[in-house]
Every structure is written in C-alpha cells, then in structure tokens.
Amino acid sequence: MKKAFSQDNESLGAVTIRRAKDAISTELDGETIILNIETGVYNGLDQVGTTVWKQIEEPTTFDQLVSVILDEYKVNRRQCIDDLCSFLTDMLENKLIEADDNATDSIRQTETS
Numbered sequence: 001m002k003k004a005f006s007q008d009n010e011s012l013g014a015v016t017i018r019r020a021k022d023a024i025s026t027e028l029d030g031e032t033i034i035l036n037i038e039t040g041v042y043n044g045l046d047q048v049g050t051t052v053w054k055q056i057e058e059p060t061t062f063d064q065l066v067s068v069i070l071d072e073y074k075v076n077r078r079q080c081i082d083d084l085c086s087f088l089t090d091m092l093e094n095k096l097i098e099a100d101d102n103a104t105d106s107i108r109q110t111e112t113s
Helices: 047-055 062-072 077-093 101-112
Strands: 016-019 023-028 031-036 042-045 097-099
Touching: 031 047, 042 047, 047 062, 047 077, 062 077, 077 097
Parallel strands: none
Antiparallel strands: 016 097, 023 031, 031 042
C-alpha cells in the first residue's frame, strides 16, 4: 500500500498542510499532545513533531516543512523527506491534519490499490 504523502507524487512539494479544524493541542515539556475532538483520536508528538505542528498552524507546503526541518535538525534531505511523509500520512489518516487535493487524491488511490 502506498502512503498518502508519497515521493511518487510529482507535486508533493506543493501539497499544502494545515491543522484539522477539530484538532486541539497543548504543549508540555517540549512535546505536544493533539486531540481531534470529533473523532477522539489523540497523538503525542516529540520535539520534531512539535516543530511541524507549530509550523502548520498556518497552511504550509511540504517543501516549506522540509526546509524548516533541515534548518533546525541535523538530518539528511532523503531521511527528512521519508520521515515527514510517514509522519504526515499518519496524521492525515487520523484526521489531525488536512491537506490540499493532491494528498487527498493520493489517499483515495491508495485505498483502491
């Protein structure tokens, strides 16, 4: 099964990510706890996840997120993209974030594959 945020998606860099409207969060000791009040799904984020969460308070493209992570943490570009794709896929499937149609279409294709 392909991931929603897949490097196979030619327009991945332009995908816009934002917090889900039903997601609330709080930060404790550098980590973030997120709850989707509609679904009851919650997730705990480490320091890197918290950085991403802060960044997507306003709609942000995938490429912008990659740049922020590369600037802030010692990680190579390939690992950053792989980890970010996996993280955002989980968050999207748990309805903690929203993405533009490119990612949504990719999920539909994944579910039918």
